[in-house]
Amino acid sequence: MAQGDTTVTETKTTDSGDSTQILEFGLGSERYCVDINMIDEIVDAGQLTRIPNSPSHVEGVMDLRGRTTSIINPKTVFSIDQEGDRNRIIVFDPDTIGDQSTTGWIVDEVYQVSEIMPEDVDKTTTTDDDNVRGIVKDDNKFVVWVDPDIATETIE
Template identity: 60%
Template sequence: MASNTQHSSTSATDGQVLEFALGEETYCVSIDYVTEIVDVGEVTTVPNSPPHIRGVMDLRGRTTSIVDPKVVFGIDGDGDERRIIVFDPAIVDDQGAAGWIVDEVFQVVQVDREDVDDSPSQDKVAVRGVVKRDDDFVIWVDPKAVHSA
């Protein structure tokens, strides 16, 4: 197997990621940011909120902002929107708890450095890279960058 010369020659692992669906595509985030995954429940709309904020939910007694990553990343298409990935409140600084509404959550997988290519996206902060999977690709996004923008 040919090695990618853009990366160091070590075969260090980048860590574990949680894979999920947004529309027709598969995305992932570092599992280090995720605190839990819950089913979509009652989301309360907040007037005058930015377009990417779907609303708020009560998750275990904590008011949690629900973000629509399809709006953040400019993804067209509808989906099932069946799960919410809840992130560690530390990633959103003083904004409180946040979660992303996604179509489906698949699995947690180990990602090796040699399987990650640089992002072709102009938004190289929010998109960490593209993970090669057999005959498909998974877009690795950084929720910390999304929430600090």
């Protein structure tokens, strides 16, 4: 494994009251999170190859262990105007998201894995967007829990 790469271990999660592990990451000054079971690995951001005439949120592609991986900028998908470091790429497990191809998100920073309970998620403040699962309050900050399918649906 290359330096800076992280393999994500799978944990048991259900919607029946069991805890869920989430990965918190930064986009600009905001924090977001995804269910860790949807993640294949986390890698350092590297050189991307731009694809001509691709949608604005597709940053390009990169080779990850022999797989062509589409890299998406979630800031474009979520309409975030702030600049950031763009240090890491969260690579999603193609078997757990609707796309079935290898997709990654370029994010400013990856912070931590947290374990949350269903009662930690506020679903009353969310939008009508099915891809926002709720708001998690963590140590006096709010973390928006999103579904990675939001970016793959935008591609289609």
